[in-house]
Amino acid sequence: MRAAWLGLPLLLMADAALAQFKPLRFDDDFRAQRQACIANDSASACWKDRPLADAVRLSIGGDLRLRYEHTGNPRYGLEREDRWGVLMQRASIFADLRLGEQWRGFAQLSRSTTNGRIAGPSPVDENRLDPGNLFVEWQSDRDGAARVGMRVGIQELQFGSGRMVDAREGPNVRRSFEAVRAYATGGAWRVDAFAAAPRQNLPGTFDDVQSPTQALRGVYATRSGGLTSWDLYALHYEDTVARYVQGQAHERRWALGTRLFGSRDAWDWNWEFAVQGGHFGHADIRAWSLATDTGYTFADVAGRPRAGLLLAVASGDKDPGDDRLGTLNPFYPRGNYFGDEATLGPRNFFNIHPALTMQLAPGVQLNASLDFFWRHSTRDGVYAPNGMLLRPAGDSRARYVATIASLGATWTLAPGWTSTAVVAYGKPGAFLRETGADDALSFVSVGAQYRF
Structure with missing residues (x-):
């Protein structure tokens, strides 16, 4: 099995440059490889996107990721430190079967393992073998666009x-849902409507199950093109055992939001605003968030440096003892949201x-x-x-939590290959020190990933 995993990248490397890999692998674009197969009879390209019969095609691919990380004074001294650091391995393989232009079946199996965690693997560290994607899809015939x-x-x-x-790409185990998702595309618009429940990540083999306590439903619309593209969304989240400073209760929360993103000349922007309401037990929910990312690229300077400024705020609860909950719930965000x-x-x-950000070479x-x-x-x-x-807030009224400095490098060795290195240092602020987390945090990670 290990020899097969090692041999696959060597077999496919010659035509990896033809694929357009996406964060969600079922969105990969293999059209260029299909054309290479037809024009040049390229064995690896044909193997990745092979015609099986009239109007039947099979595409295959996968990921290999190896990552080492060590954290000094985890969570600012609140957790035990791993003695030698942690080695994480993740591998996946998928098959994408197309029946004409309308029907499709997609299956992706993933395996994640972790060694060195002193407290044992967490739910996002290890999952021996489970499907990350296993769905059937139908699309209508194209009617214009x-x-x-x-x-x-x-x-x-x-x-x-x-x-x-x-x-959730950052942690070792990615997040998936059991979902029904309908969508429509036309012109500059795409609209998705879905009903989903997250999968609980269990460490064994084929043992992940649908969450019995959480559910997410919503509509998400995107309009692309022009000076500024924008998203509009309405989401409804439910958790029967939600926990906040106020305690534990049944949470029913809705969110309305919009995102503006685009670029012009040297400027680029990505701004998002959301408001939330609903009920947490007998308490009303009133929460909101604003996140901005604005950048300027110096195109005439060596390395094309981009200077960016991210400003963000998310509401917190003003009084744990009243009948209103003000803490934002981001539902299912990125695992490495701040770094x-x-x-x-x-x-x-x-x-x-x-x-x-700059291009060194x-x-x-x-x-x-x-x-x-x-x-x-x-x-x-x-x-x-x-x-x-x-x-928890305790008796502290200090606002300042921490200062975090980080430096990272990404090296694209060859098509499909990416290696990363990150060092970070976190200095606790007054709030953490006053609540017992007063050790400086250090972090280092190195990793390599291959996609085929």
Whole structure:
């Protein structure tokens, strides 16, 4: 089995440049490989996108990822430190069967393992073997530029910038849902409507199950093109055992949001605003968030540096003892929302995050950032990326949580191959120090990934 995994990249490397790999692998574009197969009789391209019969085609592919990381003083001293660091491995393989232009079946199996975690693997560290995607899809015949379709089964979901719904690429185990998703495309528009429940990640083989407590439904619309593209969405989330500083209760929450994104000349932008309402037990929910990312690229400077400024705020609860909950719930966001060290989550915060990106050499990109992090409400606590309460407010009225500096590099070795290295340092602010988390955090990771 190991020899097969090692041999596949060598077999496919010659034509990997032809594929357009996407974050969700069922969106990959193999048309260029199909043309190479027809024109040049390329064995590897034909093997990846093979005609089986009239109007029947089979595409295959996969991922291999190896990552090492070590965190000094995890969560600012609140958790035990792994002695030698953690080695994570993730592999997946998929088959995409097309029957004409209308029917499709997609299956993707994933395996994730972790070694070195002193407290044992977490739910996002290890999953021996389970489907990340296993669905059937129908699409209508093309009527001009318009098309409708439906996808039913286990599937990864990702919308917009992943601030509300994301496949969670950063951790070792990606997130998937059991979902029914209908969509329509026409002109500059795409509209998705879906009903979904997240899959619970269990460590064994073929043992993941649908969450018995959580559900997500919604409509997400995107209009692309012009000076500014924009998203509009309406989501409804339910969790029968939700937990906040106020306690545990049945949460029914809706979110209305919009995202504006685009570029002009040297400028680019990605701004998102959302409001939330609903009920947490007998309490009313009133929450909101604003996230902005604005950048300027110096095209005439060596390395084409992009200077960016990210400003974001998410509401917190003003009084845990009243009948109103003000803490934002980001539902299913990116696992590394603020950075690869993944210590703080997007609830009850305000942050200023300058960043610099530049091309050091062909295929080599450098990323540097500095994140200043405060609490929005001094009566609410600080949360981890998975939504769990990291530190309650206690008696502290300090706002400043932490300063996090990070430096990372990405190297595209060859088509399909990517390697990364990240170092980060987190200095606890007054709030963490006053609530017992007073150790500086250090983080280092190196990794390599191959997609075919």
